[in-house]
Amino acid sequence: MRLERLAVAHLDAVAALEEAGQVHPWKRATLARALADDTLEVWGAWRDAALLGYAVLAWLPFEAELQAITVVPHVRRQGVAGRLLAHLVTRARQGGAERLLLEVRASNTPALALYRQYGFDEDGRRRGYYPPVTRGGEREAAVLMSTSFKARAVD
Numbered sequence: 478m479r480l481e482r483l484a485v486a487h488l489d490a491v492a493a494l495e496e497a498g499q500v501h502p503w504k505r506a507t508l509a510r511a512l513a514d515d516t517l518e519v520w521g522a523w524r525d526a527a528l529l530g531y532a533v534l535a536w537l538p539f540e541a542e543l544q545a546i547t548v549v550p551h552v553r554r555q556g557v558a559g560r561l562l563a564h565l566v567t568r569a570r571q572g573g574a575e576r577l578l579l580e581v582r583a584s585n586t587p588a589l590a591l592y593r594q595y596g597f598d599e600d601g602r603r604r605g606y607y608p609p610v611t612r613g614g615e616r617e618a619a620v621l622m623s624t625s626f627k628a629r630a631v632d
């Protein structure tokens with residue numbers, strides 16, 4: 478498996494992966510904007526010509542945020558997300574971010590386990606943040622998580 482920074486030329490592959498891997502996939506136009514945005518880094522995990530997973534890192538003034546991570550269903554539980562996440566944690570730390578933040582649906586057990594395994598702790602919850610997964614279902618809480626790289630400077 479190799480990791481590669483993705484660009485607009487990869488839009489078709491990322492859009493297909495997102496459709497296959499997410500309950501609420503990002504729209505193609507949103508993905509196109511993300512791939513062209515200088516404040517974001519979109520990284521892909523490839524095996525030969527197949528895009529197995531991708532993840533999006535956003536640079537904020539003092540922190541970085543994991544905005545998405547998705548792995549194609551038939552290769553899950555083989556370490557693809559772990560490789561991507563470890564890489565983005567390193568990018569964020571080496572790029573000077575104080576913390577890497579993320580938010581995740583409270584019911585997303587695989588993602589919560591992934592984030593805990595890679596050193597993220599829960600900071601709090603936002604009730605009713607996500608739309609229901611199923612029509613007529615209840616809105617769902619976001620779990621806010623982060624991993625810290627250095628103490629915040631205090632004046």
Ligand SMILES: CC(C)(COP(=O)(O)OP(=O)(O)OC[C@H]1O[C@@H](n2cnc3c(N)ncnc32)[C@H](O)[C@@H]1OP(=O)(O)O)[C@@H](O)C(=O)NCCC(=O)NCCS
Nearest residue numbers: 498546547548553554555556557558559587588590591594
């Ligand atoms: C969450 C997701 C990205 C994990 O991808 P993956 O490539 O299967 O993850 P990995 O194989 O790297 O797993 C790393 C660790 O995460 C945890 N994990 C991953 N899938 C899990 C599952 N189904 N159940 C429990 N723990 C799980 C485990 O701790 C695992 O380590 P282990 O296999 O040594 O036990 C994948 O399930 C996915 O794409 N889900 C849909 C999109 C999504 O929910 N993204 C996150 C929120 S935006």
